[in-house]
Amino acid sequence: MNARILVVDDEQSMLEFLEVLLREEGYETATARSVAEGRERWAEGDFHLVLCDLIMPDGSGLELLEEIRSQESSASVIMMTAYTSTKSAIEAMKLGAYDYLSKPFDVDEIKLTIQKAIEKTALVDENVYLRRELEGKYKFSNIIGRSRRMQEIFALVERVARTSSTILLEGESGTGKELIARAIHYAGPRAKHRFLSVNCGALPEALLESELFGHKRGAFTGAIAEKKGLFQAAHRGTLLLDEVGEMTPPMQVKLLRALQEKKIRQVGSNVEQPVDARIIAATNRDLRQLTQSGEFREDLYYRINVIPIRVPPLRQRREDVPLLVDFFVQKYSREMDIEPPRVSVEALKLLESYLWPGNVRELENVIERALALTTSDTLTSEDIPTHLLHQGASTLPTIDLPEEGLDLEVHLDDMRRELMGQALDRSSGVQTQAAELVGMSFRSFRYYAKKAGLTKDQRPEEVIES
Ligand SMILES: Nc1ncnc2c1ncn2[C@@H]1O[C@H](COP(=O)(O)OP(=O)(O)OP(=O)(O)O)[C@@H](O)[C@H]1O
Ligand SMILES: [Mg+2]
Known part of the structure; x- marks a missing residue:
């Protein structure tokens, strides 16, 4: 041209x-x-x-x-x-x-x-x-993330959006589970219908049941009119069951039945109605562990864990922090109708090194607060809450040195063994993944795992030299 x-x-x-x-x-x-x-x-x-x-x-x-x-x-x-x-x-x-x-x-x-x-x-x-x-590449509409793990999640979201399979979203509080659930809904053919969500931990059992399945008029005191449940209201759409790990055992049975038979029964009714709501379950607890401790039904766990998506905590994808900071600075500047301030290098470094126990939600709050309070055109470390400044960059739980002292090497070996074991659990025994989780090369992971007795039989593909 x-x-x-x-x-x-x-x-x-x-x-x-x-x-x-x-x-x-x-x-x-x-x-x-x-x-x-x-x-x-x-x-x-x-x-x-x-x-x-x-x-x-x-x-x-x-x-x-x-x-x-x-x-x-x-x-x-x-x-x-x-x-x-x-x-x-x-x-x-x-x-x-x-x-x-x-x-x-x-x-x-x-x-x-x-x-x-x-x-x-x-x-x-x-x-x-x-x-x-x-931007197009790193953003799934409004979900920010350039880290490899978020990129994988975006790819997965696109793939599963076309299906109706049940999804289990696991991740700490504030990592973006609800955002991802919405993205799945809006990226697929169900987008024309409704996306509804219910917090299973916030309602007493009886109320949750009538929320989910609806009730007939007069089903219980106070049921003055018939009420549709969320399963019906989300017909052909998506229903997010948030904090699914908090459901009581009797509710777990009822949910299991609804999922298996794709039919529900309103409270106080004996007629079953077919329902077609895509279920996305979310939890910030370790559901597998809850099944082991007997708090969550194993059969229900398998029913909802068809496609698991594990949303990593922010501290495990620090490369996303600058993008998120920029995103929230723009977002809140627009909302507050101010010129977006610049962010000083020190402030950004600080934000990148913080552990973010509250994950993206906490970061969003910190930025919103800083923008509301600043009068300058640059956000500096001074605009950031002091508890962030005082937190060390360490992710280790603190331990006290015992009276009698300890053998540091032995202790470090113990810790290595413990963390590697956890990594193996989390990656279902796949050593390459476990190694990545603890930042080790596959070779040294395999070496130490064997030495520590964490693995006995090696699977054929893991013997291949890298
Ligand atoms: N990758 C992201 N990009 C942009 N905003 C994000 C991202 N992740 C989370 N957020 C924002 O952070 C906040 C918390 O996200 P969300 O509610 O989805 O978390 P959650 O995992 O469901 O948390 P909880 O377990 O506490 O319910 C929301 O305001 C959301 O918009
Ligand atoms: Mg949520």
Whole structure:
């Protein structure tokens, strides 16, 4: 595509001269003979460059320059004038002019300046383009994350959105489980229907039952009218069962039946109704462990754990912190109607090193609070709550040195064994994954695991040398 140039000058002969010159160079041109006309032409076309006279009968070219610069445009502006004055040249540069040319022109100079200005515009455009590309890649609409683990989750979300399989979202509080559940709903064919969610831990058993399945009129005291349950209301849509680990055993039985038979029965009714709601269950507890301790039914666990998605805590994907900070700074600046402040390097480092026990929700709150309180155009460490400053970067639980002292090497061995064991559990015994969880190479993981008696039989694929 040819670059488009707008020439604004009140002198007809100058316009003609430049038009011929620019067309010969292969540019597309438009002309205007006053500030007002320049403004009109500018508004009509998508220009890469504006050549603008400084003094015109109806005003100063600097006005036009200022207007163009105040808009979100990558176009360069070159000012021209017959009266060379350093003062106006400096002013033009300050206002964001790309360059300043004095009449009469040296033809080679003007060609070169224009060429460079257009190259710069192209670069700026490309940058904007690249940034948009990145955004598209790292964002699942409003879910931010460039870390490998979040990227994997985005890919999974896309794949499962097309299906109706039950999903189990596991992750600490504030990691974005609900956000992901919504993304799954809205990325698939169920998006036209409703997304409903219920916190299974917040309601007493009887109430939860009537919430989920509805009730007939008179089913219990206070049931003055028939009520639809969430399963029915989310028909052909999605139902998020949040904090599913908090369900009481009798409710677990009822849920299991509903999932197995895809039918529900309203409280106080003996008629079964078919339902088609996609179920997404979420929990911040370790459901597998709850089945081992007998608090959660194993059969229900298998029923809902069809496609597990484990959302990692923020401290395990620190590379997402800067993106999230930027996202929330933009979001809350918009809400508060303020210019988005910059974030100082120190502040960002601090945010990156913090452990975020409350995960993304906590980060969001910290940014919102900082924006509400700051009066400066830069967020610094001072705008960040002090408890973040005082927390060490360590993730270890503190232990006290026993009276009699201890053998540090033995103790470290014990800790290594413990954490590697946990990693193996979490990755269902797959050593390559477990090694990654504790930041070890597969080889040293295998070595230490064997030494510590964590693994006995090696699976064939794990014997392959890396
Ligand atoms: N990756 C992300 N990008 C942007 N915002 C996020 C992201 N993850 C979480 N959030 C925001 O953080 C907040 C908490 O997220 P959400 O409610 O989904 O967490 P949760 O895992 O369901 O937490 P809980 O277990 O406490 O219910 C929300 O405001 C959400 O928009
Ligand atoms: Mg939630």
